[in-house]
Amino acid sequence: MSGQAHRGSGALERELFAALAAAGRPLTPAEALAALGRPLAYTTVMTTLARLQEKGALVRTPAGRSFTYALAVAPDTLDATLTARQMARVLDRGTNRAEALARFVADLGPDDERLLAELLRAQAGPNDHVTSNDADSVGTPTAGTTVLGSESAETSP
Secondary structure (H helix, E strand, O other): OOOOOOOOOOHHHHHHHHHHHHHOOOEOHHHHHHHHOOOOOHHHHHHHHHHHHHOOOEEEEEEOOEEEEEEOOOHHHHHHHHHHHHHHHHHHHOOOHHHHHHHHHHOOOHHHHHHHHHHHHHHOOOOOOOOHHHHHOOOOOOOOEOOOOOOOOEOOO
8 A cells, every 4th residue: 555545435526526626727738636635646536537527526628739618517515416426327327227226215214205295296397296195105105106297107917
């Protein structure tokens, strides 16, 4: 192991988010490294920035022979945005999205169930039919029923 203390998982990412937020402008990898104020390899910072851009957390813009990186969302929504994107990636990797969502919802506590019901009602468009009955039974999906949809609420078996 090198002479540097081992960082916890995601620590460098959080430091880079903080540096970009504090700068208030896009930074090159060299500027981001300088803003961190501690000895790290340039390639470590550059690779971490590139991975964060691939995850959708940062926006990358060409700047000469390099790139600048900026936060993709407001700093106060960054954690929620990254969590939501991670949840979506996990769902995309599964083989049965409906079953995974049903199990997730069934495992929610009462407070999270109510919050999810409120969010579903708020997201419902004019053709979506989420009744208070539907929202109250969020934790107990039944076979063949969709929570949201602009089509019929029942699916054929």
